[in-house]
Amino acid sequence: MSVRVQQEDFDVGREIAQLRASTRGVGAVASFVGVVRDLNDAAQIRTLTLEHYPGMTEKALERIVVEARQRWDVYDILVIHRVGVLKPSDQIVLVVVTSAHRGEAFAACEFVMDYLKTRAPFWKKEMTPDGERWVEARASDDEAAARW
């Protein structure tokens, strides 16, 4: 298992290949890639700045991964979350889960993302033509996390 918080972009293919190579018996790989949109709440997004709480972020992500591994029979989980200034169509976050069968991989991947959205200390600030604004948390994210 590993979690990484980094400014640099990531190569989805390479990350999946490395995770697969580290385990025998993998029959399923589920992945999620979050991407910066060019529109949010009807405003054009020029840049998106991702801030986090160093020290707590990695710990929070590791705790989410540990919980996923307790709930589902998976081989491995990788989480990469970028911070800093991003542009529309940039990759923000990657979750990869390997398991023997697809059910566990799909469920664990969705769980990690739902928990990450509500428990990992990241915040987004958008730069729009009208200036900067902090992104507000969505109630739908709390509802998604509460399903589990």
Next chain:
Amino acid sequence: MVRLVYLARLRDAFGTAAESVDLPGNVGNVTALLEWLARRGEPWTHELAPGRAVRVAVNHDIAGPGTPIRSGDEIALFPPVTGG
């Protein structure tokens, strides 16, 4: 003495990222800390008013209203998270 850390919108609102403060003896948990800070006046009163969405972490763990606070703790105040 505790270390207070402010993140994202709250750092902008308070105009500072962190401070070290001596807490009065009766400020022993998260609720008491938020009430004490809110008594500083604006912008604290507005940002920490009851009903405002403020999250707190004590020593890098998400805290609840009754989570105890002790000397030497790092206490972070932040808005609901928006990563992913």
